[in-house]
Amino acid sequence: MESSDEAAVQKHRIHLRPVSLRDAAPVTLHLLPCEVPVNQPAPVGRFFTPAIRQGPAGLEVSFRGRKLRGEEVVLPPGLVGYVMVMEEKQDFSEGPENDDEQEEQELVEPPEALERNFDCFIGATASFSRFTLWGLETIPGPDAKVRGALTWPSLAAAIHSQVPED
Amino acid sequence: MDLSELERDNTGRCRLSSPVPAVCRKEPCALGVDEAGRGPVLGPMVYAICYCPLSRLADLEALKVADSKTLSESERDRLFAKMKEDRDFVGWALDVLSPNLISTSMLGRVKYNLNSLSHDTAAGLVQYALDQGVQVAQVFVDTVGMPDTYQQRLQQRFPGVEVTVKAKADALYPVVSAASICAKVARDQAVRNWQFVEKLQDLDADYGSGYPNDPKTKAWLRRHVEPVFGFPQFVRFSWRTAQSILEKEAEDVTWEDSGTEDQEGLGRITSYFNEGPRTRPRLPHRYFQERSLEAATSL
Numbered sequence: 001m002e003s004s005d006e007a008a009v010q011k012h013r014i015h016l017r018p019v020s021l022r023d024a025a026p027v028t029l030h031l032l033p034c035e036v037p038v039n040q041p042a043p044v045g046r047f048f049t050p051a052i053r054q055g056p057a058g059l060e061v062s063f064r065g066r067k068l069r070g071e072e073v074v075l076p077p078g079l080v081g082y083v084m085v086m087e088e089k090q091d092f093s094e095g096p097e098n099d100d101e102q103e104e105q106e107l108v109e110p111p112e113a114l115e116r117n118f119d120c121f122i123g124a125t126a127s128f129s130r131f132t133l134w135g136l137e138t139i140p141g142p143d144a145k146v147r148g149a150l151t152w153p154s155l156a157a158a159i160h161s162q163v164p165e166d
Numbered sequence: 167m168d169l170s171e172l173e174r175d176n177t178g179r180c181r182l183s184s185p186v187p188a189v190c191r192k193e194p195c196a197l198g199v200d201e202a203g204r205g206p207v208l209g210p211m212v213y214a215i216c217y218c219p220l221s222r223l224a225d226l227e228a229l230k231v232a233d234s235k236t237l238s239e240s241e242r243d244r245l246f247a248k249m250k251e252d253r254d255f256v257g258w259a260l261d262v263l264s265p266n267l268i269s270t271s272m273l274g275r276v277k278y279n280l281n282s283l284s285h286d287t288a289a290g291l292v293q294y295a296l297d298q299g300v301q302v303a304q305v306f307v308d309t310v311g312m313p314d315t316y317q318q319r320l321q322q323r324f325p326g327v328e329v330t331v332k333a334k335a336d337a338l339y340p341v342v343s344a345a346s347i348c349a350k351v352a353r354d355q356a357v358r359n360w361q362f363v364e365k366l367q368d369l370d371a372d373y374g375s376g377y378p379n380d381p382k383t384k385a386w387l388r389r390h391v392e393p394v395f396g397f398p399q400f401v402r403f404s405w406r407t408a409q410s411i412l413e414k415e416a417e418d419v420t421w422e423d424s425g426t427e428d429q430e431g432l433g434r435i436t437s438y439f440n441e442g443p444r445t446r447p448r449l450p451h452r453y454f455q456e457r458s459l460e461a462a463t464s465l
Contacts, residue, residue: 014462033421033422034419034420034421034422035419035420036394036417036418036419036420037417037418037420038393038394038417040393040394042393042394042395043392043394043395045365046364046365046366046367047364047365047392047394047395047398048395050363050364050365051177051363051364051399053175053177053178062177062266062269062270062399063395063419064395064396064403064412064419065266065269065270065272065273065396065402065403065404065408066269066270066273066274066403066421067270067274136275136421136422136423137274137275145456145457145458146457146458148456148457149457149458149459151457152457152459
């Protein structure tokens, strides 16, 4: 199991286009309590945003005839959100932005190229520091999964940081 | 009829009413309840009450009010204008239930069906008249569902009032006819002047009667499907017609309460009798499961 996972990781290397992080413009995001199993643009600004109402107990809207209640979630300090998009497979040239990583990589053993023509590239198309979290008929509240998920970076930092030796 | 309050926000419900005639606070009154736009897949459902003193019922009858369905639109408008002229003894109130309210009620986690919504709205309007000081002595209601159980429920809720629930009450009692005219005038006007919440391109108003079996209505629905959002809020998503068009022509949507067919980590019960190793996926730590966090080693 584990070994096959690692093999997969070896095969599908994912590279981030660092320059895209600098250009990412802020965007409004909504996290809905449902899944739409397609990946395509949707006219949020025409259908969804104008229907949002400030109700007595928070934001209200409906999606596909079901009532949603929502609230703003602000990212923890020190974190920035990015909307990442996988680049379409194409022939690519090594951008100058990868120079730093190239140097780091040279310290490691395998002489294999960092970017191979079957690798994937992701780039940020937008950034965010807050988003609207929607619950089906109820406000998601402090127990929402995504709020818990946002505690992971600080926990990860804590467990990976150097323990001072006394 | 001034529906500007509805036009400002038509995502919920909206109550409109005439001033209460002074005589209706002094004398025992008859009150009729009726609705318009229960069946259509488009637009709001309007509930209306109309009331007048028992002593003036003959004057109301003299207006020649009749079941709104037997009248033309201009006749209904004319009769509604007459009722306005008679505001010294005829009062009315409306509850406009937006299609969005109907959809979200019927598609709620706890289903709130159209009959219950209708009964509660009717009872709410009778209560509203009582709260305004109208001396309601008799209530006449055009039935929704079984008249007997509906009558019992209303009678229980309003013990001091004589309640009559009957099929075709809108043709039998002038107060119900008057209520049906108020409801129908409001519904027609609301549909005609519908302020779409959405910013729609290529919007056309050629939706026919709005009834699900009208080919024009169906064609309009098909033309206005949006793959992700489905329809504008003008459409009652809870109607079978709307849902079957979405099933065919829009993207699927899975909700957290849309059924739990496959439980994670569990196979079919017969798998325990099979030979060979059971392949049970190794689950990540509870911390990650509880937060729906997954490793992004592959995308």
